[in-house]
Amino acid sequence: MERAEEFEQALRRAGVRITRQRAALLRVLAAADDHPDANQLYQRATEAGAGVSLATVYRTLSALEAQGVILKLEFEGEAARFEPADGTHHDHMIDVETGEVTEFVNERIEKLQAEIAAELGYEIVRHRLELYVRRKT
Template identity: 45%
Template sequence: MESNNLRKAGLKVTLPRVKILEILEQKRDDHMSAEDVYKALMDAGEDIGLATVYRVLTQFETAGIVTRHNFEGNQSVFELDDGSHHDHLICVECGHIEEFVDYLIEIRQREVAMQHGFELRDHALILYGICNNCQSAKRR
């Protein structure tokens, strides 16, 4: 599966690319920094350097395989781009990221863009707050 994704994106199939794509697919529900990907590779016994991880993730972003996000703290995190849109809730205490889709918000954003004469091309909605776990921990 990974090799086909790389070929479709116009990238040569190399061991580092395949291994990094495998990690991203295994951690599909996570938003991983380059350092997270590197640590997962090290834990799996793979000898791929951090500079290679950064380079491959940038190539994947250019090819549309991953999406890069710069949430609070300016650290880039990556997730596989499956073509569907979602927004994010970020916990300012622990950094937990929750994805969500709200069709009313999507409709309203398009309406606002039209009201201001904009042709909407893309958007990102990030809501910052405190997750249930952190709220519960504060109550104890």
């Protein structure tokens, strides 16, 4: 199923009406290959001719998050960003100078986290790792 269709079905399950503007916003969100914030999505949808309001963007994102189809990422000192919840587990590196977000997976880190939790008598239910970085000069 296409991601935009999945988003639309999630909104319908939440009782949200799918307007032409909201459908255009869903296509913009589905096409995002970065981690846009609400303002960036609003700008992209506006550029695509959606005629959507910023309030509609926020309401739509909130409904999608409540349905579990997108994740809200709150990185230090930045506006909340969003990504689809359908991907495999990954962690994030956030460039503190540019705001660029890089996804990564590292099996050594995953194994070490599980080992540390086990040593302390726990098992990991879920986790999120964020590395705040800057390019070496």
